[in-house]
Amino acid sequence: EEVKVFAPGSVSNVGCGFDILGFAIDGIGDEMILKKNDEKKIRISPVNGYENLPTDPKKNVAGVAIQALLDDLGSDQGFDVEIVKNIKPGSGIGSSAASAAGAVVAVNELLGSPYSRLQLVDFAMIGEEVASGDIHADNVAPATLGGFCLIRGYNPLDVIHINPPKDLWCVVIHPQIEIKTKESRELLSPEIPLKKAIRQWGNVAGLMSGLYTSNYELIGRSLEDHIVEPQRKVLIPEFDELKLSVMEAGALGCSISGSGPSVFALANGKETADVIAGAMDTVFRRTELDYKIYVSKV
Ligand code: HSE
Numbered sequence: 317e318e319v320k321v322f323a324p325g326s327v328s329n330v331g332c333g334f335d336i337l338g339f340a341i342d343g344i345g346d347e348m349i350l351k352k353n354d355e356k357k358i359r360i361s362p363v364n365g366y367e368n369l370p371t372d373p374k375k376n377v378a379g380v381a382i383q384a385l386l387d388d389l390g391s392d393q394g395f396d397v398e399i400v401k402n403i404k405p406g407s408g409i410g411s412s413a414a415s416a417a418g419a420v421v422a423v424n425e426l427l428g429s430p431y432s433r434l435q436l437v438d439f440a441m442i443g444e445e446v447a448s449g450d451i452h453a454d455n456v457a458p459a460t461l462g463g464f465c466l467i468r469g470y471n472p473l474d475v476i477h478i479n480p481p482k483d484l485w486c487v488v489i490h491p492q493i494e495i496k497t498k499e500s501r502e503l504l505s506p507e508i509p510l511k512k513a514i515r516q517w518g519n520v521a522g523l524m525s526g527l528y529t530s531n532y533e534l535i536g537r538s539l540e541d542h543i544v545e546p547q548r549k550v551l552i553p554e555f556d557e558l559k560l561s562v563m564e565a566g567a568l569g570c571s572i573s574g575s576g577p578s579v580f581a582l583a584n585g586k587e588t589a590d591v592i593a594g595a596m597d598t599v600f601r602r603t604e605l606d607y608k609i610y611v612s613k614v
Contacts, residue, residue: 318351319425323418324462325403326410327486327580328454331539331571332519338410338454339464339480341488342612346401346414348378350422353394358382360397369405377412378419381443385420388439389430395423405447406494408578413455416443421460436460438473448497448575455574464527464614481530484614485589487567489558489596490578492606495551500575504547515542532568532584539569539582552577558599565595582614 324345328338353359358373373379378397386393397419403411417440424431431439440456457465457475468474508516522538525531549555552572558579559570566588567581581596583589589611600607 317426318349319422321348321350321418321422321425322346323348323414323421323459324410325407325414326455326458326574327488327578328410328413328452328458328574329541329544329572330523330580331541331545331569332516332523333454333466334541334544335452335454336467336520337465337523338458338467339486339614340458340462341409341486341610344403344409344610344612345459346399346403346411346418348400348415348418348422349398350419350426351396352426353396355394356392357394358397359394360399363399363401366401366405369401375446377416377443377446379443380446381416381420381440382423384442385423385431385436385439389427391427393427395426404490404492404494406496406577407490408495408572408574408576409488409490410455410459410574412447412497413440413444413459416440417456417459419443433461434473434475437475441473448501450498450501466524478524478527480527480614481532481535483585484527484532484535485583485586486580486612486614487562487583487589487592487596488573488578488580488610488612489600490608490610491553491600492608493553493577495576497575500548500551504544508543512542535582536568539571541571545571548572548576552579553605554599554603555579558596561595561599562592565592567592586611586613 324340330337464478526534570581573580
């Protein structure tokens with residue numbers, strides 16, 4: 317018996333919500349095939365095209381996530397894991413989270429579903445820690461549960477599903493360079509001046525209100541991240557120009573996706589999303605960089 321899963325990529329932080337907000341992206345993600353083995357070992361096949369991804373289960377996000385689940389269950393069951401990666405690692409669209417989430421969802425299924433989806437987020441988060449050096453669930457929660465998630469608290473984990481307005485669209489540009497989440501977190505200052513924190517709290521609350529009341533204008537003016545984006549944008553080629561162009565093209569707001577280098581914009585309606593995708597393309601066509609652009613419903 318084997319289980320095949322599709323684990324979606326995700327946009328985390330969503331502007332002002334560092335480590336607490338994330339949503340799954342339609343149609344882009346990892347495909348994984350898992351089956352039990354009789355050797356009491358987690359075996360991870362080499363991942364096509366990504367030679368530098370570890371196959372040692374103690375270093376691979378999928379392996380560590382599976383082990384966390386098995387330890388909790390007190391099981392020594394072995395598994396063979398095949399991963400088809402469609403998202404480049406270090407993308408800012410939840411590549412490692414997709415693998416960690418897909419792995420625990422499939423293993424849970426093969427074991428007769430001892431855990432709820434929500435409980436699986438905990439194990440996926442332990443897997444993702446290998447890649448980011450820190451505990452955060454803003455990619456693994458949407459990758460495991462789907463949709464738009466708020467991580468209200470971490471201890472204990474408290475995940476809240478949010479229903480976004482029906483015409484909210486997202487455009488993501490993924491420059492094909494790698495930014496390691498760990499490094500992108502290390503450069504952040506641990507201190508936040510109170511005045512900046514106040515602006516950010518206002519935005520997080522405004523964004524929640526806008527999402528719940530389908531107030532696109534409020535979503536737009538609440539999205540701005542005053543804390544993390546200014547510190548990280550230096551890592552992203554063409555960031556300021558890109559943001560300016562997508563705002564001119566009608567975006568509600570624009571920020572870094574996860575820890576970068578991907579950048580996302582939100583739009584009211586598919587038509588505007590397509591115009592934004594065109595604007596992103598125009599900015600990046602002038603560079604030497606390879607890139608991909610995705611348009612997806614939030
Ligand atoms: N919230 C995390 C960060 C997401 O920004 O570091 C990593 O993809």
